[in-house]
Amino acid sequence: MSRLNTRTAIVTGASKGIGAAIARTLADAGAAVAVNYRSDAAGAERVVADIVAKGGRAVAIQADVAVPDDVTRLFEQTRAAFGPVDVLVNNAGVATFAPLTAITADEFQRQIGTNLYGPVLTTQALAAQDDIDGASIVNVSTAGTLQHPAYGSLYVATKSALEAFTIVAAKELGPRGIRVNGIAPGPSVTEGTHAMGWVGSELEAASVAGTPLGRSGEPGDYGPVVAFLVSDDARWITGDVVLVSGGQR
Template structure:
């Protein structure tokens, strides 16, 4: 990695970093020289496995248990990052849930939990993160192409939650721009993870909608995030950026 792309010595907090896209982002930022704190709710073993993998390659990472539905847990994760690595330069809001159901039957408790994790947590993390963040920092939300296109039934609430990140991104870009902090929203399409594998139950429906004819890879999303976290992306802010194989084309 050349100096133009380097995030060497930067401190990164990834909310929801123990598996899938979040784990790929943790590994990619660490490979670029960042010191990483990744949070998890359950599955400590998976989180520690990511930390061990990063350490084996010479990187520095810490796993920290924090429920993104809890304001105090998010604040503690920010504080842990500052304590461990001396500051905060990169915040990645990756924690998210997806609960699908026709609106006539949609459980109100699922609405509340979806908004708590997919929307409220991003606001709370951005608040505490911005307070702690060094000037010139980066806030990156992980949204979804479903904010642009919802091709099937049952996804209205999920799509709404990811659409909320689009407006949040634009507003935060204005709030934090004077400090040189950029705010962007990465919107993946179908990605081959344990939550939505390329040979899983949704693949038959989703595959024909992909212009490139395949699911994305978590490492591709992580590479995009790493670019946005680096100095070459300093003039990109307030952007909702698709990485979806043409799903929304």
């Protein structure tokens, strides 16, 4: 696979879970990586320390992706550390599973803010750079956009919107050589799904039973797919969302 030695990447929500694994994989492939986090500085610093210990380049940067000034600073600090940003992985995401009658205004703003407005802001910031020669963006969606699970109405709606944004952004940014794709992970064992009580539950067992490859996803399942999508090997792929779910759909 093509190396990413000349690339500077931002991975949002990379202090733990899928984002941390993606950051490690991109760094292993040679990219300089900004490990973004919102609150877990220790987690982000651990990811950075692991990358640096292997000879890679990484820096931890705090920013809430749903806050415009934070996103501006995230790009400024990344550019100051490593130069123009030409890889962006919009991984930061939040979810709750609850009856649609329980959705509050605050929860709506929280999920739409992180899951959709965040990627809009970061995509704008990437595109605002006039010193990049092409770039690649990967938006992390969910296989739930195919399955439409009950109690996931708000989360799935935000991720379906993110997939639509992916396709439209690919059309607008394609002429500048900026590719925009997505991945749709299946249910996976992460800090987030541990905190939700999903790991080890009957829901996880049912999910595994419905997965042709017979297990839950793991964070390390996703980095190689993202590394491929942002590499030159995927130069003819844009506006696509790749299902990465062990066959669950």
